[in-house]
Amino acid sequence: MSKVVIKAEHISKQYRLGLVGTGTVRDDMKRWWYNLRGKEDPFLKIGEANDRSSKGESDYVWSLRDINFEINQGDSVGIIGRNGAGKSTLLKILSQVTQPTTGKIYTKGRIASLLEVGTGFHPEMTGRENIYLNGAILGMRKHEITRKFDEIVAFSGVERYIDTPVKRYSSGMYVRLAFAVAAHLESEILIVDEVLAVGDAEFQKKCLGKMNDVSKGEGRTVLFVSHSMASVKKLCNKGIVLHHGETVFNGNVESAINYYENNLIATDRNLSIEYSDSPSLPMQIKSVNLLNSKLNKLFTTEDELVFEFEFLTRENVEGAYITIDLKDSNDELVYWSGDYTSDRFKNKVIGHSKLLCKLPKGLLTSGIYNVSFAVYSPVKGVVQNEFSKIISFEIEESQHSYLSQFNINYPGRIGIPSQWIHIE
Known part of the structure; x- marks a missing residue:
């Protein structure tokens, strides 16, 4: 028969936001008074789940709630x-x-x-x-x-x-x-x-x-x-x-x-984004898809990341290029792709086009990543910038890494050597 070495019974942990310790003297006195009379701590009846994505209405949050194992x-x-x-x-x-x-x-x-x-x-x-x-x-x-x-x-x-x-x-x-x-x-x-x-x-x-x-x-x-x-x-x-x-x-x-x-x-993974039409922009990304054939939408460190862009040119902008900012789960910028030496859009025919960007495999470790995109010109500055729209994906570890073969270092970030292909 197995021997139980850890047992948790109805474990909960509550914190009050903005304070260290249990809170105010008044709250402590109230707890003491209820305990003296054999009643339940009144502050156990209030509080919200610790959901960082929402603002919430209570100063009390439950970091853990009724854990048993x-x-x-x-x-x-x-x-x-x-x-x-x-x-x-x-x-x-x-x-x-x-x-x-x-x-x-x-x-x-x-x-x-x-x-x-x-x-x-x-x-x-x-x-x-x-x-x-x-x-x-x-x-x-x-x-x-x-x-x-x-x-x-x-x-x-x-x-x-x-x-x-x-x-x-x-x-x-x-x-x-x-x-x-x-x-x-x-x-x-x-x-x-x-x-x-x-x-x-x-x-x-x-x-x-x-x-x-x-x-x-x-x-x-x-x-x-x-x-x-x-x-x-x-x-x-x-x-x-x-x-x-x-x-x-x-x-x-x-x-x-x-x-x-x-x-x-899986509910957080988002492999495609669309941008609203902005007639005032001379150039703009219309949509981006991270191509993936797997049902679970997972990638491995050996997979090549391929982004498919739909692009609209209303007016040529000198030196324009697409930037790709890739951040980890802590919102730290870890990789950046912006081939500013390219004449990719020089004298581009007005209208819609489609192109692929392939990032080398083996550059990322396992984890969750968010990617945002922009159009930039060293002459005109930012052409399009909607960093609120992101692609989210997860990478699992594989056996090989190819990062060491690249030695391209920009201040504060690493530039990924990327391959751009026009397909339309």
Whole structure:
């Protein structure tokens, strides 16, 4: 019979916007008065789901609402959800970093957590000292930590800096050492947030292998948050899907990923946009389609991205070209395509035309991306600019990357060498 090591009963977490702590003295007194009389906290009856896409009317939001689950020893559980779904809040409650507003968490065994860069590290202490500090927090004796010390340092790859204060470490070095400590010290439960994204691809692969060994080889329990469904599928055997702070699916990992992609992510994917007619513009994009033959609208890092444009020329604009701004899920501009050396529209025949833009494969890592388009001329400036209209798509990891073959660097961004083809 499986042994339950984590049990969540009716876990909820409420925050008041704009305030630190529980709120005002008046609110605290009201809570105390209701509790004294044996009545329910009145603030549990108010509040809204944590939907970042809407303004809302209440100062109170529920980051988590009535979460229930059981996790058995040796399970690897992927916590899946969009940004703001409550994944990190849940891990903080499980790690006892914060307390739930309602409900109870039952855990059996020591918990090692890696929630964000530098979690559990004292910046003034060296890497060596922090290894012993973390072990002591987990309840290990000095000789037990010493026995694991060389293995931790070797895995982290920061041996040269092990006696340097960690405040001088880069974010990648921080994560390398922090993960090595969490994975190698003797805890029964390992909790890892998506902080591993800071590390390079080789280290991420190494970490996934170690977590797999920890779970399947050593029988320890792993909770893993990641936006990479490929990583979750490789590591985990179970999945919990969160949406607006509520559990919407709890089951085997493949079913959890399918639910997430088909019910939550697929509705956000938008592979085509149309622009309203603007007779005052000399040139304008009429529509853009990201060509895709797959039913699930997913791409891999090996796929070539092909944008199909319908274009209208009313009057030729000197040096005009189409720009493509591609942003990640954090709204950071990661790639840009604007071939300003091209005479693509020079002396263009007045009227409608259709053209393709092919972006090289292997340039993007796994994740969700948003793309916007504009028409620009170095002589006339912005011709058309509607950045509110976007194409959204998701990329899954594949085995190869071709980014290293390009060395084109513009200030603050990377220019993608793109191929433009007139088809009409």
